[in-house]
Amino acid sequence: MSRAPVYHRRMLLRTKLRALSALTCLFASIVALAGHDNIEVDPAFKRYAGLVTALGRPDPEGRIYSFQAVQGGPARTKYVPDELRGWRLTVLAGKRFAAVFEVQANTESEITVTPLDGPVNGLAVRDVFVVENIAVTR
Amino acid sequence: MKLGVLRVALVCLIACAPAAIAQGARIPSEVVDAFHAALRNKDTAGALSMLDRGLVVFEFGAVDPTVEAYAFQHLPFDMDVAVATRWQLETRRVGGEGNERWVLSTYRVTGKQADGTPIDQTTLETVILRRTGELFRIVHFHWSTNDPAFQARAQGQRSKSQAR
Numbered sequence: 001m002s003r004a005p006v007y008h009r010r011m012l013l014r015t016k017l018r019a020l021s022a023l024t025c026l027f028a029s030i031v032a033l034a035g036h037d038n039i040e041v042d043p044a045f046k047r048y049a050g051l052v053t054a055l056g057r058p059d060p061e062g063r064i065y066s067f068q069a070v071q072g073g074p075a076r077t078k079y080v081p082d083e084l085r086g087w088r089l090t091v092l093a094g095k096r097f098a099a100v101f102e103v104q105a106n107t108e109s110e111i112t113v114t115p116l117d118g119p120v121n122g123l124a125v126r127d128v129f130v131v132e133n134i135a136v137t138r
Numbered sequence: 139m140k141l142g143v144l145r146v147a148l149v150c151l152i153a154c155a156p157a158a159i160a161q162g163a164r165i166p167s168e169v170v171d172a173f174h175a176a177l178r179n180k181d182t183a184g185a186l187s188m189l190d191r192g193l194v195v196f197e198f199g200a201v202d203p204t205v206e207a208y209a210f211q212h213l214p215f216d217m218d219v220a221v222a223t224r225w226q227l228e229t230r231r232v233g234g235e236g237n238e239r240w241v242l243s244t245y246r247v248t249g250k251q252a253d254g255t256p257i258d259q260t261t262l263e264t265v266i267l268r269r270t271g272e273l274f275r276i277v278h279f280h281w282s283t284n285d286p287a288f289q290a291r292a293q294g295q296r297s298k299s300q301a302r
Contacts, residue, residue, distance in 0.1 A: 041222035042252045044180055049210055072210070090182040092209040098186040128210050134180055 047132040048072070048079070049092075052125055056110070063119035065104075066112040072128065078108035088136045089113060094127040096120065102136045166239040166267045167232055169274045177213075177220035185213060190268055190275040197281045223249030223257055237269040260284040 049072030056066030071077055084103040089111065091099045101113035101120065113120060117136065164172065169188050176184035186209060195202035195212065202208035225245040234240045243263045250256055266278040 039219050039223065039247070039249075039257055040251050040253070041218050041249075043214075044218045044221040047214055049214075088182070090186070092186070093206040097191070097205075098183045100183045128206060130182065130210070130214065132180075132182065137181075 045133045047130055048084075049128065049130050050079075050111075052123055052127045052129070053109075054125060055120075055123065056112070058121075062121070063115075064121050064123070065115060065119055066110055067120060067123060068110050069129075070109070079106050079111070081107050084111065084131050086135065087131045088134050089129055089131045091123065092128045092130060094124050095122040096127070100136055103131060164274060166234075166265075166274050167230060167241050169267060169276060170241045170243065170263075170265050173276060174220065174225060177217045180217060180221060182213070182217070185217070188276055190270070190277040192268075192277055193279075194277070195279045195281075197279070198283070223247050225261070228260070234267075239267045239269075239274065241265045241267065 050069040051072055052067050052069050054068035056064050056068070058064045069079075071079055082105055084106045087103045089101045089103055091097060091101075099117075099120075099122075101117045103111055104114040105112045111131070116138070173185055173188040176182075176188065186205075189205050189209075191205055193202075193205040193208060195208045197212065202212050225247050227243060228246050229242075229244045231242045232239065241264075243265070245261045245263065246258070247261050248256075248258050260283065262282045262284070264278070264280040265276055267274040268277045269275075
């Protein structure tokens with residue numbers, strides 16, 4: 001009876017470690033290979049990259065609006081709760097490549113999107129995304 | 139009620155149709171211009187929609203081997219540059235046939251860097267596009283500059299990061 005939760009936690013940890021490893025590899029390959037543009041300018045807006053580590057629970061109709069994530073970048077810090085509210089989230093990989101959502105709320109590790117742009121179904125663990133401090137244009 | 143929803147959906151479909159057709163009718167050079175416009179307009183998804191999933195980017199001697207790698211790390215910076223600078227098209231040649239086309243462009247890029255240093259240089263751009271269905275999408279970018287000092291600087295930076 002007590003083994004299932006422990007196993008579940010181990011699986012979650014393993015998934016998270018795999019995701020972190022994938023993120024590190026992605027960054028390592030980019031940092032090592034990519035040069036910088038020769039122009040250094042201020043960022044157009046604040047943004048964070050991220051990597052999906054788990055999907056949220058679906059609603060009774062099977063629609064998913066939240067997922068667990070780790071922040072990308074060398075610092076890989078946690079998200080500030082609700083800092084991302086109203087920000088635009090764009091998926092950068094996988095089946096939902098280029099899909100856009102608006103963040104409704106976030107914790108340090110979970111992001112919930114508004115239903116306005118539909119559910120995130122199709123998003124997968126290890127997909128990468130960017131959240132940007134700009135409104136979604138509809 | 140359901141009929142009402144269907145009517146709204148139909149109206150939306152009709153309203154969106156011209157845009158979809160226009161996108162499908164794009165010629166290769168328009169795809170390139172649309173990509174740059176999307177960057178300038180801070181439209182991440184719009185820029186991504188011009189890219190083929192098999193994209194490979196060569197930029198100043200560096201490689202983004204996948205569209206994900208480019209989108210994850212490089213596209214945001216290219217967007218910052220597009221917003222902060224003015225890209226004036228100076229020359230353009232197009233070619234290819236069938237489903238494979240190329241667009242060669244040179245741009246005069248002007249503006250100011252974050253530290254106030256003026257920017258005035260020529261950026262060279264090679265784009266290869268592939269048609270899938272009705273749409274041309276970008277499968278390859280190659281950017282470089284006429285500024286030899288930068289080329290040396292960028293390659294020096296890469297050598298350092300590879301040595302680490």
